[in-house]
Amino acid sequence: MNPTILLCLVFFVGVEISFTSVIWANVVIITISVLVMLWHRAPLLSYVRLLLVPLIPAVGIWFSIRYFSTAQSVHFAWVMATRIYAYAFLGGLFTFSTTTEKTLASLEQNAHIPTTFVYGMLGAFNFVPKIRSEVKIIRASAQMRGIDLHFWSPQLLFKSIVAALNWSENLAEAMTSHGFTENAPRTHRTVIRIPWWNYVVTVISIVGLQAILFSPLK
Amino acid sequence: MQQKAAHSNRWHLRDVILITITSIFMGIIFFVTGFLYNGLTLALTPLGMAPFANDILLGLWTMAGPLAAFMLQKVGAATIGELLASAVEAIIGGQWGPSTLISGFVQGFGSELGFTFTLYRRYDMASLSLSALTTAIVTFAWDLVRSGYAAYHPWMIVALFITRFISMWVFGALLVSAVTKLLDRSHLLDRRHA
Amino acid sequence: MSKINLNDVTFHYETTLPPVIEHQNLAFDDGTFNLLTGPSGTGKSTLLKLIVGLYPAFMGEATGTITVNDQPVVDLPASKRAQVVAMMFQNPSQQFAMETPRNELIFTLENLQVPADLMDARVNDALTFAGVTDFADRKFTSLSGGEQQKVSLAVIVALNAEVILLDEPFANIDPDARLFLLTQLTTLVKKYHKTIIVADHDLSDYEPLIDQLYIFDGERHQVHQADAGEAQTRFAAFEQRQHQPAPIALPAAELSPEFTLDSFTVSHQTPLIHDASLNIPQGKFVVLTGANGTGKSTLFDALVKLQTYTGSLQWQGQEISKLRARKYAQHVALVFQQAASQFLTITVAEEIALSLKYQQTAAWTQNRINATLASLDLSGRDDQVVYSLSEGQKKKLQVLLMLIMDVPTLLLDEPLTGLDLVSAHTILKLLRHAVTEEHHTVLMITHQLTDVSQYADYHLHLNNHQLSYEARL
Structure with missing residues (x-):
């Protein structure tokens, strides 16, 4: 599916299940997500991760609702626990349906997000390995001066921002000299379209979700 | 060559790159707090107090908004800054995928209000504290619905809110203010055109 | 036209x-x-x-x-x-x-x-x-x-x-x-x-x-x-x-080693040093040279635990990858190529105060620091923001800050870049003093070789993925 359409759909579903309390809907969302991930041949490890990572918060909230909610409702405890899993699996569904590059390209071409944001972010992501090593360098050089920096030390964040200022200046200048003009029209080697069936899937998904959420049989 | 133009609220390329890189830095620096969160949640679960783990640390995850507001001093900087930070989190393998973006927007909007109420004229401890308060209120309202906080006993709701505000004040006001004091004194932001 | x-x-x-x-x-x-x-x-x-x-x-x-x-x-x-x-x-x-x-x-x-x-x-x-x-x-x-x-x-x-x-x-x-x-x-x-x-x-x-x-x-x-x-x-x-090489001694085999490389191999984006085995002696001033991009800085990174490697790399008989970073930093410290990496505060005076606070011995007194600041042409800049110093001034301050720390072994990555000849001599004198009088070990990467042979003990050269001692510098 087109990443922009899929993103909108995922947002819509995520927000709607936040405002409703139907366990069954959460379970269906998780099942559909797993099916989509299977279709995209997601590696086994990603299912394990999606099962394990939300486990602690899901169990945590189950107990706290069970003990400390006014109704002490088992039903609502399960709503919250499955909701956390539904969020996680919606994330998995999206992650395995597309890539970051495709998503950003689609947001540029289909959602018309300003190019300054699209390419600014893309450019910044090239710095991830440099950022990892810079954090190590900042910590190491502080240790060599007798100081341990922790995640709450203002100096650690300050030195990070000093590096970020430098790099952002250099990259922005280089991108400008590569012809990038903020929010100016560009051509596209790969044009991203929205196939008609995307809309059909979106409408069916939303209607289906309403049927589950508001069906008298729940 | 007119270069002393009025302060602009437009986001330039280097602003986007700056805030994104800063957010990646914060993501990497605060990575350890993921374990802290899980440890705290595990410890509090048998007591039924797990949501406190979230509220104790939430201030860390909402720092990007006030920090961006401070660094760029633009209308909307807190909202967009936090939204960029949540996009970074979602892309670099955060736990919640696109739903991170929704939280990011809510948090950013909350931080923004603090600066809106001071008409974007004050960037000091007062506006940071106000911003911590508005962030706590807005995100808490969202969690009443999304995280089912509304179902708790009133005393628990009050305790959660106080915990959250303290966290946001410590990280979003106290720590951000310490960092921006260093930035101000270094004059490194002065050379940039708005 | x-x-x-x-x-x-x-x-x-x-x-x-x-x-x-x-x-x-x-x-x-x-x-x-x-x-x-x-x-x-x-x-x-x-x-x-x-x-x-x-x-x-x-x-x-x-x-x-x-x-x-x-x-x-x-x-x-x-x-x-x-x-x-x-x-x-x-x-x-x-x-x-x-x-x-x-x-x-x-x-x-x-x-x-x-x-x-x-x-x-x-x-x-x-x-x-x-x-x-x-x-x-x-x-x-x-x-x-x-x-x-x-x-x-x-x-x-x-x-x-x-x-x-x-x-x-x-x-x-x-x-x-x-x-x-x-x-x-x-x-x-x-x-x-x-x-x-x-x-x-x-x-x-x-x-x-x-x-x-x-x-x-x-x-x-x-x-x-x-x-x-x-x-x-x-x-x-x-x-x-362009530098005219002068003769320099080769290290004798019986010198006690500060660092020992054994089948040491390291790469960073491309293979750099391959299968190197040699000693870097304790209490000496060793200069490391080699063309750009050959892996000199990467070797330093490995020596301070910022870079993974294969084979063995030992500090005083202990494998460096297994040492605790915090304790090790009190024995071996790096003067980074980017001077600003070393700064933690805002003004020159604050940086000096910080180094004084955490120095390992009392070898550097305020008087000695003031005299050295003067010889480095850095006097009267107490309240200047370190980031606003020129690149050369940053380098000089950085070296001084690390000397004040008085760490036994100091690695320096291009400390002479952008310095005029007078300042370069002052820095080299300070390093020589640290080796001769305080028995520190100094290992320095440099491209600027003019007169360096007057101060250094040995010359280590990196070429074609191999490290070797040279008889000329």
């Missing part, structure tokens, strides 16, 4: 600061290869960024006009300007927005609004010309500095700009890549009639290639075109300043 014209150009970074360039009038001719030289930190980079139109858009304030083809550069939108003036930047890794070379070229052509069906041919031509085809789809983060500068050349070729500016483009790249790039640049001038300006402090290999030499005079904040005589004198002086 002149291609580029500067007409009474003055530039300040901030109105309160003195100008970097003042009342500059200058012309560069069409289809020529020009070299711009001068001490580092004078403003060569600033001048290029003015011509390419990045300044004052990004920074500073300028008056006067700069034209290319008689058109003011500031009047052109970035996508048009890029097709007239292009630039290769000093930091190879900080000039690309996309993940791979091919995507960067496509990004560039999309910016110029080139129709999609014309892109691939133009991309492939540029990749071929710059010798990038083999790694066109690899991630930038896996490419060496030399490979990244080749990609930068590919982008410039794809832009098909008439004027090409290069800002210290060879600072971090290996000699082979440098030679290749110089050859291709010459082709661009001779065959495609491009106009090129390279800013470089290192004059080697340029004399037969260039048409004009321009010299930046930092005192007058102006550039002037050297006439034939002056150019010849400059090149001759540079050749003479």
